[in-house]
Amino acid sequence: MAITLTRWGQGDLPVLERANTPEMTAHLGGPETPEQVLERHARYLRLNDSGEACMMRIDVDGEPAGGIGYWQTEHDGTPAFETGWSVEPRWQGHGVAKEALRQLVRLVAADGRRELLVAYPGVDNPASNALCRSAGFEHRGSATMPWRGGELTFNTWVLDVSPLDLAARTPDVDERFVGPTLDEARWWPFYTPHWASREASAARWSVGPRGLELRIDEGTAPWAPDLDGDLRVSHLQTGQHSRPVGSSVGQHRFRSGLVVTEEQPEHRGWLVHHGVIEVRMAAIRHPDVMVAVWPIGFEDEPADCGELCIAEIFGSDLDDGGGWVGVGVKPQNDPRLREDFEKVRVDGDLTEMHDYAVEWTRDRMRFFIDGRWVKTVVQSIDYPVQLMVDVYEFPRPDGTRDLSALPHVLRVERVRSFPPVAT
Numbered sequence: 001m002a003i004t005l006t007r008w009g010q011g012d013l014p015v016l017e018r019a020n021t022p023e024m025t026a027h028l029g030g031p032e033t034p035e036q037v038l039e040r041h042a043r044y045l046r047l048n049d050s051g052e053a054c055m056m057r058i059d060v061d062g063e064p065a066g067g068i069g070y071w072q073t074e075h076d077g078t079p080a081f082e083t084g085w086s087v088e089p090r091w092q093g094h095g096v097a098k099e100a101l102r103q104l105v106r107l108v109a110a111d112g113r114r115e116l117l118v119a120y121p122g123v124d125n126p127a128s129n130a131l132c133r134s135a136g137f138e139h140r141g142s143a144t145m146p147w148r149g150g151e152l153t154f155n156t157w158v159l160d161v162s163p164l165d166l167a168a169r170t171p172d173v174d175e176r177f178v179g180p181t182l183d184e185a186r187w188w189p190f191y192t193p194h195w196a197s198r199e200a201s202a203a204r205w206s207v208g209p210r211g212l213e214l215r216i217d218e219g220t221a222p223w224a225p226d227l228d229g230d231l232r233v234s235h236l237q238t239g240q241h242s243r244p245v246g247s248s249v250g251q252h253r254f255r256s257g258l259v260v261t262e263e264q265p266e267h268r269g270w271l272v273h274h275g276v277i278e279v280r281m282a283a284i285r286h287p288d289v290m291v292a293v294w295p296i297g298f299e300d301e302p303a304d305c306g307e308l309c310i311a312e313i314f315g316s317d318l319d320d321g322g323g324w325v326g327v328g329v330k331p332q333n334d335p336r337l338r339e340d341f342e343k344v345r346v347d348g349d350l351t352e353m354h355d356y357a358v359e360w361t362r363d364r365m366r367f368f369i370d371g372r373w374v375k376t377v378v379q380s381i382d383y384p385v386q387l388m389v390d391v392y393e394f395p396r397p398d399g400t401r402d403l404s405a406l407p408h409v410l411r412v413e414r415v416r417s418f419p420p421v422a423t
Contacts, residue, residue, distance in 0.1 A: 001094065001096075002059075002062070003060055003100060003103075004058075004059045004062075005068065007048065007056060012064070013038070015066065016041050027121070028147075029147050030148065044069070053070065054069055055069035055071075068084070068104050069085075070082060070083045072114070079113075080114050080118050081108055083119050087100070105117060105136075105161065106374075109373050109374070115161055117137075118156065119137060120155065122153065129155055129157075133157075136159055136375060136376030138159070139157055141156050142155045142156065163372055164373070172419050176413075177207040178207070182207060182236070187269060187270075188240045188269060190202055191234075192251055193262060193264055195258055195261065198262065204234050210413070212236075214234040214389070214391050215409045216232050216406070217407035230399070234391050235390035235391075237387065237388050238271065238387040241265075241266040251299050252305070270386070272385055272387070274360050274361060274362065274419075275417060277310060277358050278356070278416045279414070281353065281411060281413065282352055283315070284391065287315055288401075290314045290392045291392075291410045292309070292390055293309075293387070294309045294310065294312065294330075295308045297386075303336065306337045308358050310367065311325050313326070313350060322346050323345075323350045324346070325344050326342070346369055353413055355368070355371060356369055361420065362382060364376055387415065389415070390410070391408055
């Protein structure tokens with residue numbers, strides 16, 4: 001099902017007429033008069049022409065299914081855009097409004113004129129309130145106002161799409177990989193070795209003028225064939241610990257039934273607890289490869305294991321025009337978290353250097369690519385995380401490898417962390 005947004009046009013009056021029913025306006029005080037619908041249509045066209053609004057038609061597989069847009073307003077004295085939407089009944093319950101709002105939020109962020117997007121669904125409209133919550137809006141209270149001859153009680157939802165601003169912030173760690181070797185006080189060059197061994201999971205790496213290079217070459221063996229098949233990985237992490245051999249306690253329990261096969265020393269190299277984490281790296285365009293930066297909980301307690309996925313880029317998701325970058329939160333085994341992860345389209349050559357970052361507070365995580373906002377997750381992770389940086393080569397069904405493409409090299413120019421802003 002292809003969901004697209006098209007600029008509101010002269011021929012879109014029937015979309016408004018189909019939306020002007022008792023069912024569709026139940027949370028808005030009821031239908032408008034035909035004259036009011038005509039005026040609304042004319043207003044959409046007029047505001048689009050003046051640039052005061054961006055009103056769009058929602059199409060599903062090329063067929064009109066509703067409308068959505070944003071227009072100028074103020075929120076608590078701050079310039080903002082307001083949004084609203086409607087989806088025809090036969091398309092409701094199929095994720096149409098969610099995808100339309102996702103696309104619209106990208107337009108607002110790209111617009112750049114205002115950094116807040118607000119929505120005011122009625123308190124008795126559970127679907128629209130749930131949609132705001134799932135899109136990363138933050139609830140800022142409720143109020144009542146006169147509306148269409150009666151009163152409307154509404155919730156206020158706010159989404160901050162401002163770019164990442166690091167101008168006045170100083171990093172507490174600014175890793176450029178310029179030394180003759182890895183800083184072992186920070187980095188542990190093994191991939192969760194307690195489930196396999198340090199020998200089997202050792203990274204292949206180099207540092208120098210180009211920064212860090214993590215590579216998978218012809219001689220790279222699967223890191224844990226009994227557990228993870230023929231998956232090959234070259235990986236650095238900034239923390240490590242496990243219980244003794246035979247225990248089930250160890251970091252990143254990626255499947256059930258895991259048992260520690262090699263006890264690891266505790267290593268608290270570079271742990272972050274709120275603030276900004278930023279990495280500058282280049283992806284690899286090959287269908288067998290993925291690169292990722294995914295800080296996870298250090299796991300002082302077993303539940304403290306959630307993941308902040310700053311960037312997850314499959315080579316199969318890259319093309320001549322750009323590619324898709326996975327960002328968001330994954331619970332792993334933290335029962336307090338819900339998965340909120342998506343792939344974001346990015347234009348440009350992702351095999352060149354780009355900046356990927358998360359701004360993490362007690363209440364939310366905002367994700368950025370090249371300083372531009374791409375996603376907000378309104379959840380709380382309140383424990384230290386360790387950095388995880390890696391390149392994977394996935395096995396093919398026929399067991400072959402593309403030896404001509406080797407080595408697969410992940411290039412990382414810089415990794416930085418910034419402490420939280422004092423409040």
